[in-house]
Amino acid sequence: MLNTCLLLLLGFLPGEAESLTAEELVSRHLHAIGGEKQWAAIETMKITGGYESFSNSHPFTIYRKRPDLYRFEHFMIEFDVVCAYDGEKAWWINPMMGEAGQKPGPIFEPQNKITVRESVFDNVLFGYKEKGHSIKLLGLEKLEGEPHYKLEVSIKDGPVETWHINAETFLRTLVITDGYEYGRKASMDVFYGDYRKVNGVMMPFYIEQEWHTRHRVFEIEKIEVNVPVDDKLFVMATE
């Protein structure tokens, strides 16, 4: 009853979406993206497509491997850039940072938080309690004309995010989280779209990020799962 009243107060419109508890919403969402079993069957990913920055699009490749190993290769302005996480530290090769950035080096605090967050292989809501995260249902509102549940997701030792989950598909449309611009925190909007089924799980093939004055778009062409991915890709070279 309390939940129903809360939803009504927060903009719930009868007939547009079901009245759900936060737990039920999370359960629906995790089911919509394929469920824990299907996700657990994926060990590696190779994601390729176009990455747009400063109104120019260039090819990119992301490698993922359990547990939370990550490498993002892309081109920005006039440089090849690599951002990676080896399981302990985020590092990059980023010539935009000057001469020092031409060699592999650790990403400075707190800019490194972006790469650490991107490295997380699974949806953070799988076993979120055990991981120390918490959730709160904020209500229901329209986003770009469609009803969405708003879910606050407090990441342990991380940001408090607001997830907008489509009330029909139970897939994420928008996550508002923390971004960083040369070390300064800035609210970041991450939009997800063009969901397609890959190896039994739903993945967004369109990801758009906005923060500060920045705008980045991933237009994914191919997601390959369980392909061989060499561990060396994630290790920061020392020479």
Add this chain to the structure above:
Amino acid sequence: MKTALVTVCLLMGSMVLAQDAWPQYRGPHRNGVSNTKNILKSWPESGPKQLWKVSIGTGFSSISVMDGMVYTMFADGEREYLGSFDEKTGKENWRLDVGALFKDSFGDGPRSGPVLDGDMVFGLGSNGELHAANRKTGKEIWKLSFPESLNGKVARWGYSSTPLVDGDRIIVETGGVDKRGISALDKKTGKVLWSAYNGETGYASPIVINFKGQKQYVFVTTKQAEPNRAPPQELAGFSTDGKLLWSKPIPGFTVAMPILVDSDKIFVSASNDDGCRLFQLKETDGKYDIEELWASRNMKNHFNSSVVYKGHVFGFSNATLTCLNLETGEKVWTKRGLGKGSLVLVEDRFMVLSDKGRLLMIEASIDGFNQINAWQALEGKSWTEPTVADGKLFLRNLQEMSCIDLRKS
């Protein structure tokens, strides 16, 4: 009759301009609204009628149009130019060297837009050379280097602000820190009439307002920055003789132009999380005050400005086309997918150009995003705001300029 109408010159504000001209960045009133009437309400499925497309050279400069001639600035080799082109064919009439090429990894070339006034045209190169020329012949009348004559400092992204012509003078951000941040010049000679304000070079272009009978020049001024910090800025009003009448610090960093709303309010938008603000200007016994009515993160104009229409602000909040209630600052509707685009208003339509050259005609409506047409007009980075004059739409990307017929046949 039509020719007679077009050639009738009116005094709009204090500029001498033809009736359906687009004499400067953001149009006749520097607010993104065209005077053109009787445009197409939609175009065929195959796209609008493109009259011409020409390669002109790199630059972000806007396009100005008057009396059958089109003006913009561009780079060729290691130099920047102010150029005139035939409105019917796009053929180059003349070009005038306006200084050394400004190089930048985001795109080389001029940023500021040409300003047309009577028989004259003014063009500010990225390295701070302001040139005045005969509009028909391109013959130089005078030039003034802000770095050399006014201790101006070239900003990180180059001189970008578009000068303002007001009567016999030209008002411009000169960027000299020792009380030569802004200046008034004699438009006929280039002589400095006055300079004021300890400011560095910013990027926003000034507007002229008339508040309670007093003409004022409104600038987003920029001050010297601390290391690794965005420079502090103020919204400031100056009298016609250069006295600072009022100023208000504004957070964030503003590139977009201030917009006058009604006769006493000014809308400004920073490019970052600080968002936008609506201020109200007040005056009591000759003393000015400016009060913030509201602030909102719902509009964050980056390098292109918004348009005010029917009590709402339409513009790109970073990369999201957004309609905002001007009374409250609340978001009314949004549309993604157009990148860091730009828009101008013509009659009841917005001409929207995406940051990669997709042209949309949308209904100017507060009820929602209603796309009438879409067409790939240009390829690649297209950060320059559209121009609408004489029933035609003028677009450019970093390299090319095109003209599209919007007239009803």
